[in-house]
Amino acid sequence: MxxxxxxxxxxxxxxxxxxxxxxxxxxxxxxxxxxxYPLNGTDNEFYGMHTVLTMRxxxxxxxxxxxxxxxxxxxxxxxxxxxxxxxxxxxxxxxPIQLTYPSISTGSGGTQYSFVAxxxxxxxxxxxxxxxxxxxxxxTLMPGNTLLYAGLTSAGVKGTDGGTGIISPLTLTASFATNxxxxxxxxxxxxxxxGINGFMQVVYYLAIGV
Amino acid sequence: MAIPPEKTIVFNPATPQPKDIIEDSQESxxxxxxxxxxxxxxxxxxxxATSNAGNHTNLQLLQQPKDTDFQTDQGEISVYTKxxxxxxxxxxxxxxxxxxxxxxxxxxxxxxxxxNRQTFFFTFLPGKIIVYFGxxxxxxxxxxxxxxxxxxxxxxxxxxxxxxxxxxxGFPLYPPFINSCVETSPGxxxxxxxxxxxxxxxxxxxxxxxxxxV
Numbered sequence: 001m002x003x004x005x006x007x008x009x010x011x012x013x014x015x016x017x018x019x020x021x022x023x024x025x026x027x028x029x030x031x032x033x034x035x036x037y038p039l040n041g042t043d044n045e046f047y048g049m050h051t052v053l054t055m056r057x058x059x060x061x062x063x064x065x066x067x068x069x070x071x072x073x074x075x076x077x078x079x080x081x082x083x084x085x086x087x088x089x090x091x092x093x094x095x096p097i098q099l100t101y102p103s104i105s106t107g108s109g110g111t112q113y114s115f116v117a118x119x120x121x122x123x124x125x126x127x128x129x130x131x132x133x134x135x136x137x138x139x140t141l142m143p144g145n146t147l148l149y150a151g152l153t154s155a156g157v158k159g160t161d162g163g164t165g166i167i168s169p170l171t172l173t174a175s176f177a178t179n180x181x182x183x184x185x186x187x188x189x190x191x192x193x194x195g196i197n198g199f200m201q202v203v204y205y206l207a208i209g210v
Numbered sequence: 211m212a213i214p215p216e217k218t219i220v221f222n223p224a225t226p227q228p229k230d231i232i233e234d235s236q237e238s239x240x241x242x243x244x245x246x247x248x249x250x251x252x253x254x255x256x257x258x259a260t261s262n263a264g265n266h267t268n269l270q271l272l273q274q275p276k277d278t279d280f281q282t283d284q285g286e287i288s289v290y291t292k293x294x295x296x297x298x299x300x301x302x303x304x305x306x307x308x309x310x311x312x313x314x315x316x317x318x319x320x321x322x323x324x325x326n327r328q329t330f331f332f333t334f335l336p337g338k339i340i341v342y343f344g345x346x347x348x349x350x351x352x353x354x355x356x357x358x359x360x361x362x363x364x365x366x367x368x369x370x371x372x373x374x375x376x377x378x379x380g381f382p383l384y385p386p387f388i389n390s391c392v393e394t395s396p397g398x399x400x401x402x403x404x405x406x407x408x409x410x411x412x413x414x415x416x417x418x419x420x421x422x423x424v
Contacts, residue, residue, distance in 0.1 A: 014231075015228065018226045018227070018228055018230065019228075021225075021226055021239075022224070022225065022226055022227075025221075025222070025223050025224075025225060025242055026223045026224075028223075028246065029221060029223035030223075032249070036249070037249075037272060038221075039221035039223075039245055039246065039249055040220055040221040040222065040223060040245075042220075044218070044219070044245075044248065046272060047245065047248050047249040047252055048248070048249040048250060048251065048252025048253045048254065048270075049252065049253060049270040049271070049272050050253065050269060050270060050271050050272065051271070051272050051274060051290065052271070052274070052280050052288055052289065052290040053269065053271070053288070053289040053290065054280065054282065054286055054287075054288050054289075055286060055287050055288075055289070056285065056286060057285045057286075068265070071269075073285075073286070073287050075285065079306070080285055080286060080287050080305070080306050081287075082287055082289070082303070100287070100303065100336075102305075104312055104336055104337045105337075106312075106335075106336075106337030106338060106339055106423065107337075107423065108363075108364050108423060110366070112337075112339070112366050112367075112421075112423075114335035114336050114337045114339050115335070115336060116335065122335055124339075124366050124367030124421040125366060125367060126366070126367070151369045151371065152369075153368045153369050153370050153385060153388060154387050154388065154407075155368070155387065155388030155389070155390075156388070157387075173384045173407050174384050174385045174387070174407060192384065202388070204367050204368045204369065204388070205367065205369075206367050206369040206419065206421070
């Protein structure tokens with residue numbers, strides 16, 4: 001039975017109210033047990049605390065009064081995302097901030113991405129080729145976003161200059177990210193002076209997109 | 211005279227029973243209302259507050275067992291905490307449709323005192339990624355960039371950006387080159403070994419950022 005806020009009535013028979021009050025107490029205990037330490041739990045130190053926060057999507061961004069913030073779930077393109085709302089009721093310039101991104105890919109691979117509030121997606125990884133990372137190699141980052149920043153750092157050398165001599169980092173410059181977003185959500189690895197033949201074996205990248 | 215033990219109040223969802231008279235149920239009613247009140251005033255605005263009833267004041271999340279998978283239906287997000295080995299309790303998220311959970315927060319955030327021509331800061335990205343950053347001011351053609359705390363199991367990204375110009379040419383200096391990422395203990399990377407590029411220029415002062423899996 002669901003919770004009934006209109007009981008007992010003054011004319012109700014005791015037997016009728018007993019069932020209704022019992023049902024209300026059971027409903028309260030059952031509903032509270034969702035997301036919270038149970039009301040009939042054995043340790044009252046934990047009363048009121050949460051086990052999980054399951055958030056249903058909100059249609060509108062909430063209003064927050066002075067001294068308040070709100071955490072909530074709102075759909076973005078049909079996907080639930082976690083939002084932070086600073087106090088906005090009296091300070092309209094305070095806008096909601098999206099705290100999550102629809103996906104994440106982290107672990108132990110050479111191509112990973114995560115996110116920061118905004119939502120900005122943060123790509124990090126490395127391009128590796130024992131024969132040398134080619135000058136002009138186009139790197140496309142997924143999931144697709146408009147890249148706002150890309151930076152490269154070189155590591156490892158091929159070893160010899162096509163059989164003509166030993167290559168040392170001292171003769172190399174660096175690799176640079178060029179042609180940002182051309183084509184979309186990509187950059188081009190461009191080697192600097194003396195690196196044009198692709199002597200770098202590893203190029204680490206960091207990129208941020210939105 | 212002995213002091214009676216303090217009564218433990220417990221919510222009773224099975225009250226009242228059919229044959230109870232008010233005298234039978236009155237105590238359990240009081241107990242239930244008291245537990246409801248006590249529970250609601252923790253983490254929430256109290257039931258008898260004159261305004262904002264229903265709002266949260268705080269959100270204390272009890273540690274959940276390691277193998278807990280919360281049902282997360284379409285349109286929902288679940289937020290909860292679990293203990294992480296070698297760290298403390300951290301926040302986890304599970305996206306709609308019972309997707310794989312991921313660790314949202316990670317370790318602590320603070321800075322370490324500068325040492326050996328290097329400043330040390332670190333923070334995290336969701337997904338068990340630690341982000342080390344700071345500034346190095348090397349003196350010479352090689353430099354061991356230390357990453358602290360030493361909990362990096364896999365270095366996934368390194369970015370170095372010089373912020374000086376050459377005294378000879380006035381042009382910006384080239385960023386250093388990575389010789390190797392060095393394990394300082396089995397399976398843990400603690401040093402990124404740097405070397406200057408392009409002839410004999412020393413490694414310029416650089417800002418650095420290192421991404422690693424923990």
